[in-house]
Amino acid sequence: MRISLSSLRQIPLLGTVQPTSALCRPVTVFAIPQAQRFAPLRFQLQVRTKFQVHKSTKNPQGKMSATATTLKGQPFDKAVLDSMLKRRMFYTPSFEIYGGVAGLYDYGPPGCALQANIVDQWRKHFVLEEDMMEVDCSVLTPHEVLKTSGHVDKFADWMCKDPKNGDILRADHFVEDVLEARLKGDKEARGQKVEEKEVDEKRKKKKAKGALEAVKLDDAVVKEYEEILAQIDNYNGEQLGELIKKYDLRNPATGVQPTPPVAFNLMFQTSIGPSSNTPGYLRPETAQGQFLNFAKLLEFNMQSMPFASASIGKSYRNEISPRAGLLRVREFLMAEIEHFVDPEGGKKHHRFHEVENVELVLLDRHTQLAGQTNVKKMTIGEAVRTGVVDNETLGYFVARIHLFLKRIGVDLSKVRFRQHMANEMAHYACDCWDAELLTSSGWVECVGCADRSAYDLSVHAKKTGAQLIVRERLDTPKVIEEWDVIIDKKKFGPNFKKDGKVVEAAVLATTQEQREKLAKELSENGKIVLDVPEVASGKAEISKDLLRIEWIKRTENVREYVPNVIEPSFGIGRILYSLIEHNYWTRASEGGDEARGVLSFPPTVAPTKVLIVPLSSNKDFDPQVRKLSQRLRTAGISSRIDASSATIGKRYSRNDELGTPLGITVDFQSLKDGTITLRDRDSTRQVRADEDKIIAAIHELVEGKKVWADIETELPIFESQEVAER
Template identity: 75%
Template sequence: MATTTKTGQAFDRASLESVLKRRLFYTPSFEIYGGVSGLYDYGPPGCALQTNIVDAWRKHFVLEEDMLEVDCTMLTPHEVLKTSGHVDKFADWMCKDPKTGEIFRADHLVEDVLESRLKGDKEARGQKIEAKGEEDGKKKKKKVKEVKVVKLEDEVVKEYEETLAKIDNYNGEELGQLMKKHDIKNPATGGDLQPPVAFNLMFSTSIGPSSNLPGYLRPETAQGQFLTFQKLLEFNQQSMPFASASIGKSFRNEISPRAGLLRVREFLMAEIEHFVDPEGGKKHPRFEEVKDVELALLDRDVQLSGSTKVTRKPIGEAVASGLVDNETLGYFLARIQQFLEKIGIDKTKLRFRQHMANEMAHYAADCWDAELLTSYGWIECVGCADRSAYDLSVHAKKTGAPLMVREIRKEPLQIEEWVAEIDKKKFGPKFKKDGKTVETAVEALSQELREKLSLDLKNEGKISIAVPNVGDGKVELGSDLITIEKRSRVEHTREYIPNVIEPSFGIGRIFYALVEHSYWTREGDEARGVLSFPPTIAPTKVLLVPLSSHPDFKPLVKRLSHKLRAIGVSNRVDDSNASIGKRYSRNDELGTPLGITVDFQSVQDNTFTLRDRDSTKQVRSTEEKICTAIKNIVEGVETWEQVSKRLPAFEGQQLED
């Protein structure tokens, strides 16, 4: 998919990836041993950028929303993930080439092949298409993926486009049918593929030296938060609603990792579990603050019609119309967009896509993904799901733990209900070993059925109820064994299992999308890449550049560096022999937003020039004013435009070359 930079240039992925690897933002893990697909190490600027993204996330959510942060273990016993449903349901569909042994993820294979055919159709029709460039080893040459130039029938093009719009909604059997229908084979060999089968994505392990406690590396950070719910509720003084948050590594054994940092096997997640009372309609007390935030929404009905056209509307309107299920879910969608914009994501490359039925997680009542447009297409970077009461319910049922809220009612509640009572002295001898099963069936009778059975008992002196696995599946109870009557009671307390709204952030994917959205090159000098990170999250905030190696500059540089660090501003010195323009240029690649030049005038009057990365414009002022301006820009108090209006412009020596 062709994308452009912020300046309207055609995006060159090969150029960006060369910068990222050369400047050590990240590198393949175990590279000298040949590497392992889906595993990457972050270098110094990558670590700093990731840390700053997480720090911004903490401030935006944990601090501002007063969340309770926890750090739970990554090792998870089998029984926990069996109860949560991950052991049985946390899977993707894979297919295998029986001759070569090559494994493919079925939905990605169908997607790639159909997109390739559509590109061939466009080329055959004379439409301009952009080939994706990739860096080939150490040689900077472009490899163009071969696209077979074939003109397709109009109805075939329409069918392909509709299939791609619904690709996330197909199950394994349907993907197999698509592969058969569209004659999809191994792209490399043309060999036949076996039908898709489910592959569980969790890494299994064992806990303890005897290996008798099976476990997994967690696939998400959520389960630890659910299991500590009762303790968090107590810590929060039994007050509802509240939210917990967790930041940590998760692991998924991806079938065929691809697209660099976008699909990896070990990754950093930041997840929120917002516990809410379902009886209140899942209202949010701060919804009014965000109701006018406009979002680009792609709902499930539009996708099922074969379209990917988004609708832009305020979140308040989307919630009011029922498009977004409730206020709390809508509130977090708006807050997610605000966070992504704050760290530098291009708003025009952001949309929220609603999950379709087949792709909905087993626990979700509604779910929207924040997707970011990259050169790889639209990539899910944040999921925001209404998990209902699923997780707390299944863990409470399995363990007997009271994962619920008990609260005093403001006004006592008068309740009238039909009560069924059995005579246990007669019941045991009558049913013997089946007594407990029959008793459980009686307790499970609904209020409506109890009312009807009370009339039968009164008129006929007996009733018949369904009890599976006992006799012929029905049991007859006489009035000597059971009574059913309407009674009143007053309830002073209420017990309920909270529902959960869960925003889940893939930090690595956000990291990569941010890098793509921030990258551009200067007009007329395409070799000079620039990463326009916002100052708040840039890996290094200030570059200190002495004009030359003259000894008079060293004490000034040292003093400036110390002063900036004292006010919490990261900086680095480049006193190499390269020209000032080249020194600034290579730090533009690192995303450093500001630069201070130390020259001979600095020695004379203690004034310095301050350079802006994006515009390359400069101002000149005293050390104190320059440091204050830097601190304000880095903390988001002022912008460069505001600083440049109040500090004198520097029009002297040309420092760029």
């Protein structure tokens, strides 16, 4: 069942831009962090560009993670955060007791709840708010569907193999690793300080095998290497192969040059049913199911346009060497919208006025073409008016994506919308903007928003003969006058015998201009002569008893068109991970212990809303604690009780790491007068009031109707327990 790799080598490039070999042309783009955007060949090999971690994101100097900061502007320590996320079971490698499988992760209780809350907010923000038609389509997809969509032929990465030990290497990563190692060795030889880049354990290990040699390189070679690294994403398989040969790049593990790169399809293959007749794949995106159901959805929408479908579900990509935690995985949750719109009339959106003043941070393609990365702040209204963003509907969704990210608590100072370069997009796309979030791994594409034109519906319609079109009754019928060809089928076929079909096709393929001439010819000569390369003589002579060519007038009451698709596509796992980084900070503890982690999620997305802590393990607290817990449950608010023997401070601290926004303490005073305290995670400040008031306050905070400052003005501040917390 494995695809023969060699059979994939002749994959045609999808786009039309055929760059000269990157090795031969002068490389002028080096100093720019986004350099590698300039000839994104692999994006043309891959049909869909959704959710690439851009290399841009680690800039050549490798300083990105050093400059990353927490929510409160503190230096960001990824190792400390990772250890906290593991300890609190946000996520964990799948099958870890069996050694794990790269690129597969399980979400533990807080990660799972956070994911569910993000999805819930997504549904409210998009599906409910815009009356989208949500569908849930099969993950298992037969070969033919993905052949038509282009994935079978073009959804691939370049890989090579070590002939000695069988190591499979992703070609671009391999070239990058070896050249970086040589540059590092050179720096050492020159006595310069070598900055350690963020690398995961596995990569460290691999590198360690090939002992790093401190070899000084020629200045010219250093420059060449740096230039190659700056545009590593630009090379196709052949070019990567040339680099490997030219610079004699060897696998550090064996000291051997790997085989030339071949394309490796990224879809997981399987077989549906008991016979092998139905080969299939796990879908690489949720979009295809929506396209295939277009006609039914249009019918469901009572033939009314425009409309949008939406889908939330898992997709699968068999990454060659996944290695960026939740940012590049093999199984991931996607949420995708397909908004179908009439291509005529400028793709207006009837709710655009609601968002036109939303201000966005834009990195347009002209800026990138000029080798710059400076962003522009402008309203989406201005962006569409000035043509920076192609049309209203696309602009509407870009703004709505921005508002969604804001709603779930993304740090807006770490968001930008980056426009795809002309040659970075699929050839059929009109315009495409990625929402990129800044993380310790650099700018990460978390949402793509593309205008895919009529491509998808057209290819499936062509393949299956299904009518994936809109029929629109015209208010004023359209009168059409034109030359028409009327063939006398009874005579035509017998006359041309086996050539009948090709001759007929040739006749019907004639333009209006040609027909005008042919009509004249027919009336003058009683016959016409047409070039038909497929028949033996190359020409067909057709006499006037076989066809007529007439100037006719007809009235059209219905307009038919293939809708265009605007596609906002969300990688939920990447958003989730970025959201964690954006909301992470550390709080100094008074006792001078290690700083403690806090995740300041907004209450709406926080995994658990309330922590309930009895002052001690005294059984007297139990009834009130249970009652509180039950009351919160009834109100639909998730809470957890921590009745452990740890100090109140430790228990709160544990839940700060889980991002629990609110805490209730039940103490001896509570037993006397029924009052309880409510603590705010971010400020650690507390108020005290009776149960009803506290629960009402919690409700309003969790629904996002009030913020903590409101609560402090309404309920009495409580201070005496602050000491216990530290």
